[in-house]
Amino acid sequence: MSKDYSKKIKSIDDKLEKMRIKRKDSDYTKVKEDVFDTPTLISLYNLSNKDILYALGGAISTGKEANIFFAESSDKPIALKIYRITTSTFRAMEEYILGDPRFKNIRHEKRDIIMAWTRKEYRNLIRAQNAGIRVPSPITTEKNILVMDFLGENEVSYPLLKEVKLDTEQAHQIYETIKSYMRKLYKHGNLVHGDLSEYNIMIDPNNIEPIFIDMGQSVTLDHPRAEYFLNRDIKNITRFFKRFKISDSPEDLSAFVRN
Numbered sequence: 292m293s294k295d296y297s298k299k300i301k302s303i304d305d306k307l308e309k310m311r312i313k314r315k316d317s318d319y320t321k322v323k324e325d326v327f328d329t330p331t332l333i334s335l336y337n338l339s340n341k342d343i344l345y346a347l348g349g350a351i352s353t354g355k356e357a358n359i360f361f362a363e364s365s366d367k368p369i370a371l372k373i374y375r376i377t378t379s380t381f382r383a384m385e386e387y388i389l390g391d392p393r394f395k396n397i398r399h400e401k402r403d404i405i406m407a408w409t410r411k412e413y414r415n416l417i418r419a420q421n422a423g424i425r426v427p428s429p430i431t432t433e434k435n436i437l438v439m440d441f442l443g444e445n446e447v448s449y450p451l452l453k454e455v456k457l458d459t460e461q462a463h464q465i466y467e468t469i470k471s472y473m474r475k476l477y478k479h480g481n482l483v484h485g486d487l488s489e490y491n492i493m494i495d496p497n498n499i500e501p502i503f504i505d506m507g508q509s510v511t512l513d514h515p516r517a518e519y520f521l522n523r524d525i526k527n528i529t530r531f532f533k534r535f536k537i538s539d540s541p542e543d544l545s546a547f548v549r550n
């Protein structure tokens with residue numbers, strides 16, 4: 292590593308320190324190795340230079356491919372989804388990206404695929420939002436980092452659908468909204484979520500409104516596996532809501548979404 296380069300990295304590290312990273316030291320070292328590799332540090336540094344990132348907060352979640360962090364911009368809380376370059380399960384990504392005509396020109400190197408994936412999630416969120424679905428508002432991407440609005444209060448994320456205790460009436464209300472979101476996504480957004488379940492829907496406790504999250508894998512309707520993904524989403528949703536005496540079959544929901 293050249294002297295200039297290590298100097299630059301050192302200054303990024305100092306900058307991260309200044310961004311008030313709140314994790315305990317031992318946690319920080321572990322996360323730092325996995326997530327904060329040099330290209331990611333540079334991206335955080337760029338976001339900070341562009342005044343998008345003001346302070347980096349604690350980890351919200353460690354998923355299969357990405358880590359989510361609470362952060363602050365100058366005027367509001369934000370969430371950073373940082374796709375891991377070294378330890379993500381990237382074969383699965385390839386399957387989705389390679390069938391998607393929007394990405395036919397990307398080179399097949401891991402870093403390129405992860406960047407295209409981050410960009411794809413950003414574009415999918417915009418598409419979903421434009422189709423009238425509530426999602427975290429995407430703000431920008433920087434290489435493998437997606438910046439979006441933070442959904443929660445006092446630095447704590449809203450609960451997932453699988454975590455909330457619902458009475459029958461609330462469950463019906465949420466199911467109706469999810470149905471309409473699935474239809475809007477399909478008919479107006481030309482998109483299928485592709486991993487929809489109680490694990491990827493947050494609930495806003497203020498109005499019991501569902502919010503779709505995690506749209507990196509969402510595909511356009513011309514993707515060869517779009518129908519397969521939609522049928523799987525439909526099955527997950529009808530299976531979950533059965534316990535609330537919602538008797539729609541997958542065929543019922545499918546007819547509603549497609550017609």
Ligand SMILES: Nc1ncnc2c1ncn2[C@@H]1O[C@H](COP(=O)(O)OP(=O)(O)OP(=O)(O)O)[C@@H](O)[C@H]1O
Binds near residue numbers: 356442451
């Ligand atoms: N914009 C947001 N605001 C607040 N919390 C969020 C936001 N986006 C995601 N989260 C939280 O982070 C968790 C993981 O997010 P997401 O599902 O997008 O990441 P993931 O890495 O794909 O996760 P997994 O591998 O577990 O599916 C969510 O379950 C949610 O609790």
